[in-house]
Amino acid sequence: MTPEQVLAEFRDAQALLEGHFVLSSGLHSGVFLQKMAIFSDPVRTERLCKALAATITERFGPIDIVVSPAIGGIVPGYETARHLGARAIFVEREPGGPFTLRRGFSIPAGTRAVIVEDIVTTGLSARECLASLSGEAGEIVGAACLIDRSGGRGEIGLPLVTLVTLDIPAYPADALPPELAALPAVKPGSRVMKA
Numbered sequence: 001m002t003p004e005q006v007l008a009e010f011r012d013a014q015a016l017l018e019g020h021f022v023l024s025s026g027l028h029s030g031v032f033l034q035k036m037a038i039f040s041d042p043v044r045t046e047r048l049c050k051a052l053a054a055t056i057t058e059r060f061g062p063i064d065i066v067v068s069p070a071i072g073g074i075v076p077g078y079e080t081a082r083h084l085g086a087r088a089i090f091v092e093r094e095p096g097g098p099f100t101l102r103r104g105f106s107i108p109a110g111t112r113a114v115i116v117e118d119i120v121t122t123g124l125s126a127r128e129c130l131a132s133l134s135g136e137a138g139e140i141v142g143a144a145c146l147i148d149r150s151g152g153r154g155e156i157g158l159p160l161v162t163l164v165t166l167d168i169p170a171y172p173a174d175a176l177p178p179e180l181a182a183l184p185a186v187k188p189g190s191r192v193m194k195a
């Protein structure tokens with residue numbers, strides 16, 4: 001799948017939103033990729049995740065386990081795992097807390113795992129996912145996402161593959177451009193911000 005085809009999927013699904021958004025990292029942006037507009041369509045999700053699985057195989061070789069950060073990573077993690085012939089597990093948090101591997105999930109010795117994210121903005125969520133797996137015996141060989149909106153600057157601590165790299169501006173709350181500051185802010189994701 002070319003980057004243009006991937007972006008066309010997001011555009012056709014009306015997943016490319018404009019407004020004033022508070023992102024998971026606390027940064028603000030005028031653009032939000034509403035991945036759930038993609039993941040609510042199994043056929044569209046299959047097309048994208050099949051392509052991501054091929055990219056993962058090419059870069060990292062055989063994969064036994066896909067591990068994803070909840071909530072956004074669960075659907076693409078599962079669908080990508082299906083195309084990799086791998087298992088799909090996820091890390092989740094108590095509101096406001098760190099990611100944890102629960103529900104009997106593990107990455108056993110001798111297995112090769114990859115982190116699958118939906119969108120990477122700063123890499124914070126993927127980094128926190130990786131940190132939560134430090135006690136697992138298997139090898140985390142890399143990370144993958146559908147869209148990297150960091151311009152390739154997101155830091156995960158693992159090699160990252162993606163279907164598309166975009167460089168979408170994001171701003172700290174105290175450095176908003178006036179046109180963004182003029183719009184009411186909404187926070188679409190699940191991370192609980194600490195006051």
Ligand SMILES: O=P(O)(O)OC[C@H]1O[C@H](OP(=O)(O)OP(=O)(O)O)[C@H](O)[C@@H]1O
Nearest residue numbers: 024025071072121122123124125189190
């Ligand atoms: O690279 P980052 O700066 O971490 O931003 C990207 C993360 O933000 C979103 O998750 P969010 O925490 O909003 O919750 P969600 O997965 O429940 O949508 C998205 O699903 C990624 O996990």
Ligand SMILES: O=C(O)c1cc(=O)[nH]c(=O)[nH]1
Nearest residue numbers: 023024032033119121189
């Ligand atoms: O950084 C985020 O929180 C984020 C950005 C984006 O475009 N889409 C999303 O689901 N989360």
Ligand SMILES: [Mg+2]
Nearest residue numbers: 070071072073
């Ligand atoms: Mg997320």
